[in-house]
Amino acid sequence: MYKKPSIKERLKYKFDNTLSRGTIALIFWLAIFSILIILIGALLFTFARVELEGEKLSFFEATWQTLMRTVDAGTVAGDSGWTFRFIALLVTIGGIFIVSTLISILTSGLENKLDDLRKGQSKVLEKNHTLILGWSEKIFPIIEEIIKANESQKKPKIVIMSEKDKIEMEDEIRSRLLNTKGTKIICRTGNPLELSDLPIGSPNEARSIIILAPEDRDADTYVIKSVLALTNNPDRKKEKFHIIAEIGNEDNLEAAKLVGGDEVSYVLTSDLVARAIVQSCRQSGLSTVYTELLSFEGSEIYFKYESYAVNKRFFDISKIYNTSTVIGIKDKEGNVTLNPQKDRLFQEGEELIFIADDDSTIVLDTIQNLEINNENIREKAISKNPQEKTLILGWNEKGSKIIEKLSNYLYEGSITTILSEQDKTKEDIEKLKEKDLNQEIKIIKGDTTNRKTLEDLNITSFDHIIILSYDHLEFRKAEAKTLISLLHLRNIGEQRNKHLRIVSEILSEKNKRLAEVSKADDYIISEKLTSLVVTQLSENKSIKKVLDDLFDAEGSEIYLEKAADYIKINIDLDFYTVLESAFRKNQTAIGYRINAEKNNPNKNYGVVLNPKKSDKINLKEEDKIIVIASK
Incomplete structure (x- = not known):
């Protein structure tokens, strides 16, 4: 039979609820108990007609004496008279209970607060972070x-x-x-x-x-x-x-854009890495160029309005900056054009796109009437191999994208061979059959770390070699396989006196130093590349269109071309001469690479971006000119 809660139970329930509210509630009840003890003690002193130093205590004096004995237990030692002592002792015991409970409550509350702070759930009151x-x-x-x-x-x-x-x-x-x-x-x-x-x-x-x-x-x-x-x-x-977010699968990009609108810049990580691998396998040293451009150390990309340049040709503007390099124009609508036509006029309201060590180094040159010695410029056409052979060792989710991106650069008749231990490789390639890939694809199942398997492939016959990290293996095992394959390839190349053009995907920057032992041409460190792009976009949203153009086969790209195709080699000349030669090929020169330093990390692997144009350089047969061009 149902029985209603008693008044006692209801009061106990309300009391318990009050206590559960935390430290402040506990201190509140403790204060009430303290007041009650003080009032009861004062009443006892008053009704017992207790005297202190020959005078009877009034209620207010009794209240004060009770308060003193509640707060300080030592006060009772000076009391005289047994009635006085007895009441004072009771009050003191109550005071000890209250003070000790208060200390316990404060200690517990402080510990709880520190625990909350350690959990990191307090609000951050910062701005502009x-x-x-x-x-x-x-x-x-x-x-x-x-x-x-x-x-x-x-x-x-x-x-x-x-x-x-x-x-x-x-x-x-x-x-x-x-x-x-x-x-x-x-x-x-x-x-x-x-x-x-x-x-x-x-x-x-x-x-x-x-x-x-x-x-x-x-x-x-x-x-x-x-x-x-x-x-x-x-x-x-x-x-x-201003939001920057990673997206791994291109199929999810449209949905992501619907959610974020123009407030979010998305970095399509797998596509970004695939593009970088494809471009780097064809341009030795390109990953170093990208790393410097995207890092906040060394040369960076800047946007700046220059009133002096209004109504001047891009060709003429490029020559008036000695310590920075003009690479393009951002128009009034925010559209970016890299390596524009040399007769393109810079308009009011537009911005120039620079490569510079710092925005403070973007200053007009004081040098007037530059004289270029035409005898030092070579107009030689840049020859390309119409049919190429590419080898891919290993396989992961980026493999299909790499095959697709390669097709933008290959001529019909090119061959791409894939050596992989995964059955999934064949399944992925089957899905690409309906697309025009400009290449014949051969799949060989085998161990990418087996020396005999690699030698049977006739490694030296390939124009480009790409090593991918397996994504079905644990991280350390995948990296170990990559490093072993690199070492085998480098050793095979040395034995056959043939330089192999290798680009390797490295998952973590921790393993970069180990990979350098193999002296591969380039390393694409997946997490590092993505991190650099994300950070650049967080600092400057406008740079996204520049990066989209550079990584797109249809736009302007960075190329490393033979210095001998641009200038006379083995002589001293300035970078203005290199700039002029590149312009005659409808390109923009942004630096050079010294081949003798290509394996030296302390010299940035030989890459020099945005050199001071008036300084003399002496390039050799194997050195490269770094240009932005549309091909």
């Missing part, structure tokens, strides 16, 4: 680049919010990044997908937001939901966000 949502291995090169970009800023800050424990994040950052150069790094624990957690990172106050994809198969879904949580948050700011 870079907010990174999510956590992956890419976060370390991203932080490194942001630190470099922030060196000229006052009190720069990076806020990181992910589901990872705050203490673990801080420990990993401290162990991997020894010098933050004044940049404050703040870690918080929270779920970027939860509207209730997003305010922790203060996204409305951030100057840019980077969303990192987690290292699992549902990465794109996570990224799209994170963008949705930001852009459709009812508490979001009215101004547009």
Whole structure:
């Protein structure tokens, strides 16, 4: 039979609810108990007609004496008279209980608060910071680049919010990044997908937001939901966000764009790496050029309006900057043209696109009436091999994209051979059969680390070799296979006195030093390349169109061409001469590569971008000129 709760039970229930509210509620009840003890003690002193120093205690004096004995237990030692002592002792015992309980409550509350702070769930009250949502291995090169970009800023800050424990994040950052150069790094624990957690990172106050994809198969879904949580948050700011996010699968890009609109710049990671691999396998040293352009060390890309250049030809503008290199124009609508026609006029409201060490080095040259010695310029046409043989060792999700991108550069009759231990390779190639690939594809199943298998392929007959990391293997095993294949190839080339043009995909920058032992022509470090692009976009959204053009086969690309096709070799001449020769081929020269230094990391593998044009250089037969061209 149902029985209604008694008054006692209801009061106990309400009391328990009050206590569960935390430290403040406990202190409130403790204060009430203290007042009760003081009042009861004062009443006892008053009604017992206790005297102190020959005078009877009034109620107010009794209250004061009770308060003193509640707060300070030592006061009772000076009391006299047994009635007085007895009441004072009871009050003192009550005081000891209250004070000890108060200390316990404060200690417990402080510990709880410290635990909350350690959990990293308190809101960040920063402005103009870079907010990174999510956590992956890419976060370390991203932080490194942001630190470099922030060196000229006052009190720069990076806020990181992910589901990872705050203490673990801080420990990993401290162990991997020894010098933050004044940049404050703040870690918080929270779920970027939860509207209730997003305010922790203060996204409305951030100057840019980077969303990192987690290292699992549902990465794109996570990224799209994170963008949705930001852009459709009812508490979001009215101004547009500046968001940069990773997308792994091109099939998800359209859905992502619908969610983010023009507030988000997406980096299609697999496509980016595939394009870089294809271009680098055909242009030895290209990965070093990209690394320098995308890093905040050395030469970078800048946009700047120059009133002096208005109504001048691009050809003439390029010659008036000695310490920086003009590579293109950004028009009034924000469209980018790299390596424009040399007669293209620069208009009011447009911006020039520079390669420079710093924006402070973009200054007009004082040199007047440049005289170019035409005898030092060669007009030789650049010859190309119409049919090429490419070897791909290994296979992963980027393999199909690489085959497709290669077709943009190959002539009909070219052959691409794939050596892979995966059955999936054949399945992926079958899906490409309906496309015009400009190449015959041969698939050989075998071990890419087996010396005999490699030698049977007649390695030296291939024009280009690409090594891909297997994605079905554990990370360390995949990297180990790549390194072993590299060492075998280099040894085969040395034995047969043949230089092999090899580009290798390296998953982590940690293994770059090991890979350098093999002296491969180029390394495409997947996480590093993606991190550099993400960081550049976080600092300057406009650079996306420049990068899209450079990585697109239909646009302007970077090429490393034989110096002997441009200038006389083995003589001293300035870079103005190189610039003039490139213009005559409708190209823009941006640097050169010294072949003798191609394996020297301390010399940037021989790559020199944006050289001072007035300085003399002496290029040799094997050296290269770095140009931007449309072919």
